[in-house]
Amino acid sequence: MKAPPSETATRDPLLRLAGINTFYGAVQVHFDVSIEIGAGRIVCLLGGNASGKSTAMKVILGLVRPRSGSIWFDGEPIHGVPTQEIIRRGIASVPEARRLFPAMTVRENLLMGAYARSDKRRVAEDQARVLDLFPRVGERLNQRAGTLSGGEQQMVAMARALMSRPRLICMDEPTMGLSPLFVDRVLDLISAINRQGTTVFMVEQNASLALQVAHHAYVLQTGRIVLEGPARALLHDARIREAYLGGEVAA
Numbered sequence: 001m002k003a004p005p006s007e008t009a010t011r012d013p014l015l016r017l018a019g020i021n022t023f024y025g026a027v028q029v030h031f032d033v034s035i036e037i038g039a040g041r042i043v044c045l046l047g048g049n050a051s052g053k054s055t056a057m058k059v060i061l062g063l064v065r066p067r068s069g070s071i072w073f074d075g076e077p078i079h080g081v082p083t084q085e086i087i088r089r090g091i092a093s094v095p096e097a098r099r100l101f102p103a104m105t106v107r108e109n110l111l112m113g114a115y116a117r118s119d120k121r122r123v124a125e126d127q128a129r130v131l132d133l134f135p136r137v138g139e140r141l142n143q144r145a146g147t148l149s150g151g152e153q154q155m156v157a158m159a160r161a162l163m164s165r166p167r168l169i170c171m172d173e174p175t176m177g178l179s180p181l182f183v184d185r186v187l188d189l190i191s192a193i194n195r196q197g198t199t200v201f202m203v204e205q206n207a208s209l210a211l212q213v214a215h216h217a218y219v220l221q222t223g224r225i226v227l228e229g230p231a232r233a234l235l236h237d238a239r240i241r242e243a244y245l246g247g248e249v250a251a
């Protein structure tokens with residue numbers, strides 16, 4: 001492999017994308033993309049507009065099928081597996097623009113994250129566990145999701161994803177459009193979720209923010225991985241600083 005050895009490469013990754021080529025019609029959006037997400041890590045996929053980040057998330061969830069390449073979760077192939085089954089195996093997603101059900105209450109939205117489960121007592125326990133992490137969501141259980149602020153909606157979307165007890169949570173630009181206060185809160189929550197044992201795959205345009213919480217990152221440029229490494233190293237990488245950080249090292 002061309003990529004330098006990394007800390008995630010030395011152990012069996014929880015999720016592995018290998019040699020992914022994805023097309024929308026005749027247009028190719030991924031060129032031989034390989035990504036490894038080590039168990040217990042926060043791994044970030046950085047890249048500018050239209051580089052193929054959201055599509056990578058959709059490929060993992062089985063919402064977009066690559067033309068070639070393979071996807072492995074916990075050692076099992078998941079390419080070709082239906083999305084519902086992929087979710088059942090332990091992958092949850094917080095999609096772009098949150099995708100809450102705006103007319104439903106916060107409580108109803110949370111329960112949608114547990115829809116595949118029939119054990120009411122366990123679901124109630126999960127709700128209590130998740131609300132412990134998101135007390136602000138707990139204060140708004142009866143409010144319609146569509147009337148929440150952007151930051152609150154992001155928290156409900158993350159809480160909903162955690163209701164399915166995922167082993168891997170995939171988040172598409174979780175800080176997009178949020179005020180600085182909410183950005184900090186959401187980043188803290190991502191770290192907290194990870195400390196509690198959930199592996200995180202995060203797609204971000206904002207490299208300086210993402211590299212603060214991620215362990216490892218990949219950079220996607222027009223469908224190709226052009227850089228990969230530990231987050232700390234990338235934060236100081238001249239190429240990243242020029243392309244994404246305005247030449248300054250983030251605090």
Ligand SMILES: Nc1ncnc2c1ncn2[C@@H]1O[C@H](COP(=O)(O)OP(=O)(O)OP(=O)(O)O)[C@@H](O)[C@H]1O
Binds near residue numbers: 029049050051054055
């Ligand atoms: N359903 C689709 N049909 C056709 N082309 C698509 C479709 N979805 C995405 N694309 C194209 O694929 C390319 C990659 O899109 P993608 O959404 O993966 O990029 P992204 O890196 O997430 O961008 P952004 O930062 O703007 O969210 C873009 O050129 C986009 O127009």
Ligand SMILES: [Mg+2]
Binds near residue numbers: 096
């Ligand atoms: Mg996107």
